[in-house]
Amino acid sequence: MRAVTVTPGVADSLRLVEDHPEPSPEEGSILVEALSVGICGTDHEIIAGEYGEAPPGTDRLVLGHESLGRVLEDPTGTLQPGDLVAGIVRRPDPVPCPNCAVGEWDMCRNGQFTEHGIKALPGFARDRWRVQPRFAVGLDRALAPVGMLLEPTSVVAKAWDHIERIGARAEWQPQTVLVTGAGPIGLLAALLATQRGLAVHVLDRSTTGPKPELVRALGATYHTGPVSELDFAPDVVLECTGAPVVVLDVMCQAGPTGIVCLTGVSSGGRTIDFDAGALNRALVLENNVVFGSVNANRRHWDMAAEALTRADQSWLSSLVTRRVPVEAYAEAYTSEPDDIKVVLEFAS
């Protein structure tokens, strides 16, 4: 069968393998036919040789962590043949740490977790894959065109879950949300904000392309320009750019008792002249919280499936700006200016 693979650590080693072995039953009892795989920045980093780890005993890694497939067989009866399914990306570490021991692998403490298509487990960009029921998330059949958005939605569902847990430390009645970055994560974070009835503002540097209209279609307000020129102090910030200046600016812009969730991974190496004392003073005197959030556990995947089911399906479809058949895989992994989410299509 076909599989999109790389040799981790080797730049431009991306290849479509035609004779990849069928998935081993040890991978899980549920056999799945791949429908599509979403592509994100992590895939680009792996292809550039900057990230990624092959499974033990091999030198090739199958890519793909944003999965959507159709169940071919499930002897456990958890799912039925024909059901739509996504595979959870991360597996708990083998020790396990206290968090992985209770299913909170998104909060792994020792870093020994594995991840499909990223770290020591084969990804979902292959014609067929297998998954254990515990890591298989069933999707409403109406989500067939957009179900590969479940993985990025799980990431923002976790972010919102933790924002709300932090908010519960005191009386909390948030009204305004600022999302920085209108890529897939930012737009999905804004979607979940509108589902909570909040006034949503999205800031991005793009002045053209599909982003301004996608934000307006949510009933949210689109901004460009520096964060410091915004005329409001948000109760919640979801920072989805990882751009150092934006990160610092949103920490200063948040209102009293504000919660700032950082989701963007910066590359590091850039230094900025910054008044850390003034920031500390503002955070302390306003009881603000700044925290980082990554990955998602089973509960968040289920929350994400519910959020996607409730969303406007045509809006979700418009996040997918290119659909590329697997035969033309190299095009899917080449960025174009107005890309939001690019999807590699297997069966249909």
Ligand SMILES: [Zn+2]
């Ligand atoms: Zn762990």
